[in-house]
Amino acid sequence: MTFNDAIPIDTIRYNEQGLVPAIAQDYLDGTVLMMAWMSRESLQKTLETGEAWYWSRSRGELWHKGATSGHIQKVKAMRYDCDSDALLMTVEQVGDIACHTGERSCFHQIEQQKKAPPADTLSGVFEVICQRRDHRVEGSYTRTLLEGGDNKILKKIGEEAAEVVMACKDDDSSAIASEVADLFYHTLVALAYHHVDIKDVYRKLQDRKR
Numbered sequence: 001m002t003f004n005d006a007i008p009i010d011t012i013r014y015n016e017q018g019l020v021p022a023i024a025q026d027y028l029d030g031t032v033l034m035m036a037w038m039s040r041e042s043l044q045k046t047l048e049t050g051e052a053w054y055w056s057r058s059r060g061e062l063w064h065k066g067a068t069s070g071h072i073q074k075v076k077a078m079r080y081d082c083d084s085d086a087l088l089m090t091v092e093q094v095g096d097i098a099c100h101t102g103e104r105s106c107f108h109q110i111e112q113q114k115k116a117p118p119a120d121t122l123s124g125v126f127e128v129i130c131q132r133r134d135h136r137v138e139g140s141y142t143r144t145l146l147e148g149g150d151n152k153i154l155k156k157i158g159e160e161a162a163e164v165v166m167a168c169k170d171d172d173s174s175a176i177a178s179e180v181a182d183l184f185y186h187t188l189v190a191l192a193y194h195h196v197d198i199k200d201v202y203r204k205l206q207d208r209k210r
Contacts, residue, residue, distance in 0.1 A: 013085040027076040027090040028202040029119040033098035034106040071095040126198045
């Protein structure tokens with residue numbers, strides 16, 4: 001997979017050291033995974049191979065991401081900003097680990113606590129639902145649904161699906177948005193109950209784009 005037609009290497013504005021910052025972002029949920037530097041040569045190799053290559057400032061050499069760990073980055077798309085001096089790559093992170101510490105993202109430190117950075121809204125809601133599944137919170141509606149199992153969860157999905165249909169029949173945009181949000185939420189509860197990762201759903205949706 002190449003991107004030679006999409007990224008004009010010669011028009012990228014490199015800094016005094018001949019480098020340009022490159023952000024790697026998960027192609028499924030948008031999580032920012034890491035920032036590293038690219039030289040003209042590493043950008044060229046990235047475009048040619050479809051895998052992320054960077055420039056190591058400490059070692060002064062090209063760096064094939066994941067060559068040692070196996071956690072390579074398969075580049076899905078690449079773009080550059082309005083000033084042509086920064087790159088953004090959407091990547092498939094093999095092993096779901098981008099940081100050398102073993103964390104999914106290099107941006108995991110929040111007040112000395114390790115936690116993945118926020119991504120898209122659905123993933124964020126799903127994370128909270130999974131927390132409610134794994135840790136009891138008194139008065140939590142989500143916890144009540146999960147404790148009710150399939151009987152309670154699937155009943156709600158059926159009800160919410162019917163309400164989406166009625167809102168669409170009424171052509172009420174506000175009601176449609178609200179009912180679809182309810183349907184999404186209860187479906188996420190079903191995913192969490194059955195221990196299905198939302199990223200598996202994203203992968204299925206990616207397949208629908210082909």
